Every structure is written in structure tokens, then in C-alpha cells.
């Protein structure tokens with residue numbers, strides 16, 4: 207996959223556990239004792255309001271395309287186009303904003319599976335591909 211990685215924000219207190227898991231290529235979702243799952247990690251469960259019992263739990267990495275757009279105009283010089291920005295709904299429920307390979311005609315509902323782009327600082331970005339494209 208050839209594309210320019212976006213600027214990735216540093217981990218903070220809230221997102222550190224999520225980012226740490228990406229170093230091992232583990233996709234996690236924040237899960238509350240009430241059973242609610244959410245992403246990105248927050249200080250409060252949006253299901254029940256609890257603040258004490260939120261943990262990062264491994265996700266399967268499988269999901270479906272919830273929405274997407276193909277970007278043809280580079281937002282700044284040096285960014286390769288076209289690229290595909292997508293919302294992926296994980297089978298666990300939460301939605302991730304991510305990218306998809308641009309060499310495929312995507313449709314809403316297409317199955318996707320997680321892959322990883324390693325960042326220079328040891329973290330990794332989850333990028334999704336069609337299961338048949340897995341490399």
C-alpha cells in the first residue's frame with residue numbers, strides 16, 4: 207500500500223493503553239463492566255456513565271465498511287492521491303476512522319480485516335483491507 211501516513215497525535219493519558227497495544231499489532235476496544243464497548247477510549251462509559259471499570263480488550267480486527275470517500279485532491283503537497291478514507295464498524299460494535307486501499311472499488315458493507323502500518327516511534331496504525339487482499 208503506498209500512501210503518506212497522516213500526522214499521528216502523541217498518546218495521552220486516555221489513549222496510552224490503546225497505542226501500547228498497537229505496538230504489538232493488537233487492535234483493542236475500550237470495554238466497560240456493563241458490556242458497553244467504545245472507541246476512541248474515553249474517561250466515561252457512554253453506555254452507563256461509569257468511570258472506574260473501563261479496560262482495553264482485544265478486538266478480532268474484523269469489521270465492515272460503514273462509509274467511505276475517495277479523496278482525489280491532496281490536502282497538501284506530497285500527499286499521494288487517490289486515497290480512501292473510511293469508517294469501519296468493528297464486529298465488536300465501535301466505529302474506527304481509517305483508510306482503505308485505493309486499488310479496489312469499495313461498497314458499503316464490504317468485509318474488512320485489520321492490517322498494520324508501523325510508525326517510526328514504534329506505534330502502529332490500523333489500516334483495513336478486504337480479507338481477500340490480505341498480504
Ligand SMILES: [Zn+2]
Nearest residue numbers: 238240251254
Ligand atoms: Zn458501562
